Amino acid sequence: MTKFSRSGPIAAAALCALTAGAASAQDFTSANGDTVHFYGQLNLGYLGFDDGQDTDNAFGNVGNSTSRLGFTLDHDADIGAVRFRFETGLGLGSTGSFSQSGDDPEVIDWNRRQLRKLEVVLTNDYGVFSVGQGSMATDGAGGLDDSGTTLAGTKSFGDVAGSYLFRNADGTLSSLSVSDVFHNTDGSRRMRVRYDTPEYYGFTVGAAYGREVLAEDNDNDYYDAAVNWAGDVGDFKIKASVGANWVDQADDAGTEKTGVASATIMHASGVNLTLAGGGDFNSSGDWEYAKLGYTTASWTQVGETSVAVEYLETDDYGVEGARGEAWGLLLTQKIKPLNAEAYVGYRHYDVSAPGASFQDAQSLLIGSRWSF
Template sequence: MRVTRVALLCTAIACPAAAQEFTNPSGSSVKLYGQLSPAYLSYDDGQESNAGLVDNNNSNSRVGITVNWPFADETSLKFNFETSLGFFQSNNLNITSFDGQQWYSWSENDIRKLEVSYQADFGTVWLGQGDMATDKIAEIDFSKTTIIGYSDYQAVAGGFAFRESDGTLSSIKIKNVFINLEGSRRMRLRYDTPDFNGFKFSAAAGENVLSGDNKYYYDAAIRYENTLGDVKLGAGLGYNYTVPKDGGDSTEAVMGSVSALHEPSGVNGTIALGQYMDGGDYVYVKAGWTGDIWDIGATSLAAEYYSSNDIGLDGSGSSWGLMAVQALKEQSTELYAGYRSYGLDSETVSYDDSDSFMVGARWKF
């Protein structure tokens, strides 16, 4: 099994791109696409450590098909099916993994998209499993390092629990404290307006049919993207509202992000933040640079910092990280490495600091 995993990593680095798109004379098209995203993740909770080969949950291995039917007056109908490949995810690794767990196990929960959309001059309507309106609203990031880290902080080592200073393994995990509050993929109805001078509004309503969590989800978001002189600018603001079907307490949150890239120099910066309406908030900042050191592809470097208050515990969480990504243009591949340090501050319990390191490759086809 270990040989197979190493072979997968080598394949992702070495293979050429093989995307397939077929178009007929009427203009309709079929596109087959996918990616492999293997990585090696290690984590130290201050007293114990674990490491293993995983699938990078920042952008996991997947395959998909898109079918597009264009009509008159610039209208079109599109079908999209996309699924993860079922490999063991980086945010599921913990101190005891892989005890009793499989490195490969596909289920219907791995279906990312199963949707149709209709685009016309009034905007776009989406129906089926896919992105809610606030999905990625706190992830606007022009650093070209999102494969190794961005505001969805828990995607790297979210399954690891913090260690109390007396040696007790707590129930508080990375994914409980370091979150960005935005929406995810649901079975939903969504509407996007046309682009108005860089602005676009979205709204959606849905439920989690695949895992059946007994909740209704509603959200709305506004996005902006434009180039102002030498600066590429993107921003977004979202609101989501979650209601249990059994009439329990609802949850409300706001979140957003802004990113700017000075294109001549490659210098970039990103800020993401969010808050539960009844308390608990976070802020994420990143500063980076992208440039062409070698002819093989762009090099991207970044540093990040995350701070949260009263999310996942009565106290605060903080983390900083460093990351590097090297693109290989001819191979449609990115090589990456990233380090993060984590800490919790509570008035009642003392926790050890912890850290994670991940290195891997993403090959798109």
């Protein structure tokens, strides 16, 4: 069975708009030197998912880098540089929310969960102090990736096709989804207070405490910390991060503990390597991700071309004893005259679990992002 989502019309119109031309983000500076910067992006694409028996087709917002609008207000104060940031998703139906069940997301469904950032950030000689809705210290700690192919694919497989279900060997749909099996322990955004130290020989340390205020019935307390390093070693540019998360569950239900780490290495030749992984300290769940890529500006005249091959392995996510293996081929082409990128990502999924047998699945993502 092949179907097309209700987001098709808006996605098609938006993708056509990408070819109409590029706009530039605008900066406005007041007489006292305060600067307002407006920005945004539209990232839409086609997703085809083959569960081994049927193929499902969808058009929508691509969660690897969701469509958004935002602005910053910068002010130089006596205590340091102060920035206010507001950023929201557009509420467009996401490819990660489609599935074979037919319960597709609305074309546009903006709600408070779309609020990404509403924060005040103070930067001075003592570090960076952040208050409000925004990134916890480990948000992105497992996602460092300089391959140039993150639009086509990252370690967060659920962002692209997370709601699709794997099909049992007998042809029936299981209750196990892509995001159930291909899980990761990266941090997130919360209403939080956060502190990051000044850089010292390439190192910074961050810590945060937050609450989930955008979802109902969540009274958990969230804590995390991360150590980051970035620097050059000969012809190599290296970034690395390692972090830990603690979630104190409401009603004295215990504390969830997870760890996460990643590193990305770019050689002057354009060859790059990304490694990431993490796990649950309370259980045996763990995941490992690797990506080998190449970036060059010599293949086209419109911008850099990046290609990569990726591999993700997970254990004990979704159901006890489950094992997920997936590999992918990724391509991203920058289109500088339009301030845009076009990308393609193919993935193959293999899942096993005690007492169950699943058919292999495949997905194909084709999309474009326009930024301003």
